[in-house]
Amino acid sequence: MILSVEELRFLYRNREILNEIAFTIDQGEIVAILGPNGVGKTTLLRCLNRILHPERGSILLDGEDLRDLSTMEIARRVGYVPQRVETGRLTAFDAVLLGRRPHIGWDTTETDLRIVDAAFRRLSMEHLRMSYIDEMSGGELQKIAIARALVQEPKILLLDEPTSNLDMLNQVNILSTIAHIVQEHGIAAVMTMHDLNHAIRYADRFIFLKDGTVHTHGGHEVVTAEVIEEVYGIPVTIGELAGVRCVVPGEPVPAPGGA
Amino acid sequence: MHFADGEIPLDYLGYVRRKGLWLVGGLILLALTGVYSISVGAVAIPPIEVLQTLLGQGVSDKWDAIVWNVRLPQTLTAVVAGAGLSVAGVAMQSILRNPLASPFTLGISNAGAFGAALAIVIFSAGTMQSSVADAVTVTNPYLVTGSAFVSCLAATAVILLISHVRGASPEVMVLAGVALSSLFTAGTMFLQYFSNDAQLAAVVFWTFGDVGRATWAQLALMAVIVGVSTAFFIANRWDYNAIDAGDETAKGLGVSVERVRLVGMVVAALVTAVIVSFLGVIGFVGLACPHMVRRLIGDDQRYLIPGSCLMGGILLLASDTVARLIIAPYVLPVAVLTSFMGAPVFLYLILRGYRR
Known part of the structure; x- marks a missing residue:
């Protein structure tokens, strides 16, 4: 068990966003956080590296309470890929090198440069490393952001909708790359997702959020048409196509009282 | 996780070396401009003899006096003030995530002008004397x-207070700066409306930033503050x-984004406040120089x-040199020239875009 969350409660301006959140994550697992818009998926993700501070509850990372760690110590253990990344006149190499920030003293060392070099190889994008990121496509930028989080050498990787702005090929590329890295390095990844089909295909465990709390939590067995309808309010059919389980949405149920 | 199979990236090291060379080139250009700036003026001193005078191998007492008492302090003031405004500008652009940010975004230039006007008009910090030799x-x-x-510190304090209450977001800081700028401008206009001719002239004159104003002692104080702030910004470069x-x-x-923002803002405001208070308002340098370098x-x-x-x-020194020469023997305040020199x-x- 690498991460354990207990009794987590988060307030924003005294309004309860999350409550009674509890789950655990093991090494080598990809966990999908699922649920409708505005349910608090991103908020939950940001609580996991204390970008946001929960009002109550404990988050243990490898047995250490996050509250006992400094922000730099957390950044050496948890990598974070936000939804939005800003660009600037920087080479891709410099942009990824920034991920060494939590490890850097006054200046970068040879080790830092070697690690960044290895990350570019690992993501098969050596050819991009001297390109300027303000001239890159969305897919390339997303890979840069992931590489930046990887060179933090984290034990756990948090990704906020990693495929939201990407085309089909890039979506599959990014997710399978993440799956390989998680397997190979024995880390864990937690990602918020909207696409249930991608979640089913790449995630090992699923956390369905509804009304600010965990509705259902578990492995593939919990992803059922009933759960999805309860969480998203739309009936679905789950079938199998080309050996892959997939979810097809039906017609929305009319709200009570017409409209 | 750990990546063990990386190699030293030679192409990247070459790229970094080229950037270093740009900085060395800038330093050389600054030194050459400095010597040129000292050598020209009402009395022309050959550059070689400028160097000899600076190195203490006095060529003549007259040139010693001109170099050490008049031209060197003005040259150094231009360098220190230009560097300070520019470094404050680059920090503000990053802190406020806004390419239009400058040392004056928080209203510091207007606050300084108001403070000066207040002293001149209300506390009559001088009955202004108009004479032919020195206008005011x-x-x-x-x-x-x-x-x-x-007055500059008061403006900074208000923005700090607002940031404390509403959070140190770029939007809050920029909007508070806009409000304060307007407030101080209105205050200055109010004072100007009720001042006499001499006072009005002095208020306007003060706002034309001029690097010829500073004494050695003021220059030393500015140099220390600019030096320490620059070291601080360099230490925080990764953040x-x-x-x-x-x-x-x-x-x-x-x-810690909020903390980096607040502390950076205070340091940038301090360095700007010192320069504005001693020299008056010098625009453009803090906004444009960082973008030129980008x-x-x-x-x-x-x-x-x-x-x-x-x-x-380099920009402020070059502007000041031109300002001293353009209508010699009269000397323009450098603030008039910075935009003329820098804007083209x-x-x-x-137009050319980024260098590739």
Whole structure:
């Protein structure tokens, strides 16, 4: 068990966003956080590296309470890929090198440069490393952001909708790359997702959020048409196509009282 | 996790070396401009003899006096003020995530002008005397400088307070700066409306920033503050790089974004306040120099911060040299020339785009 969350409660301006959140994550697992818009998926993700501070509850990372760690110590253990990344006149190499920030003293060392070099190889994008990121496509930028989080050498990787702005090929590329890295390095990844089909295909465990709390939590067995309808309010059919389980949405149920 | 199979990236090292060379080139250009600036004027001193005088191998007492008492302090003041305004500008652009940010975004220039006007009009820090030789003289420069400085600090304090209540977000800081600028401008207009001719002339005269005003002691104080602030910004270069990549990314990298923003803002405000109080308002340098450097060597703060310092020094020094020569024997305040000198270069760099 690498991460354990207990009794987590988060307030924003005294309004309860999350409550009674509890789950655990093991090494080598990809966990999908699922649920409708505005349910608090991103908020939950940001609580996991204390970008946001929960009002109550404990988050243990490898047995250490996050509250006992400094922000730099957390950044050496948890990598974070936000939804939005800003660009600037920087080479891709410099942009990824920034991920060494939590490890850097006054200046970068040879080790830092070697690690960044290895990350570019690992993501098969050596050819991009001297390109300027303000001239890159969305897919390339997303890979840069992931590489930046990887060179933090984290034990756990948090990704906020990693495929939201990407085309089909890039979506599959990014997710399978993440799956390989998680397997190979024995880390864990937690990602918020909207696409249930991608979640089913790449995630090992699923956390369905509804009304600010965990509705259902578990492995593939919990992803059922009933759960999805309860969480998203739309009936679905789950079938199998080309050996892959997939979810097809039906017609929305009319709200009570017409409209 | 750990990546063990990386190699030293030679292409990247070459790229970094080239950036270093740009900085060395900037330093050489600054030194050459400095010697030229000292050598020209009402009395021309050959550059070789400028160097000899500076090295203490006095060629003549007269030149010793001109170099050490008149030209060197003015030259150094231009370099220090240019570097300070430019480094404050580059920090503000990063802190506020806004390419239009400058040392004056928080309303500091207007606050300084208001403080000076207050001292001149209300506390009569000098009955202004108009004479042919020197159009306007401020008879109590210490009171004017002090009042301008206090006013600058008051503006900074108000923004700090607002940031404390509403959170140190770029929007809050920029909007509060806009409000304060308007408030101080209105205050200055009010004072001007009720001042006599001499006072009005002195208030307007004060706002034309001029690097010829500073004494050696003031220059030393400015140099220390600019030096310490620059060292501070360089020490925080990784944090500014992280903030440039987006607040969320920066937080994920362990950077305390709000704290970096607030402390950086206070340091930038302090260095600006000192320069404005001693020299008056010198526009354009703080806004444009960082962008000139961005177009030459990119947005990496590791090179952008020292590069902006050099560019600021070069631009203000070059402007001041031209200001002293253009209608000699009369000397224009440098503030009149910075935009004339800088804007064409800036427009050219914008048209050309980033260097590849």
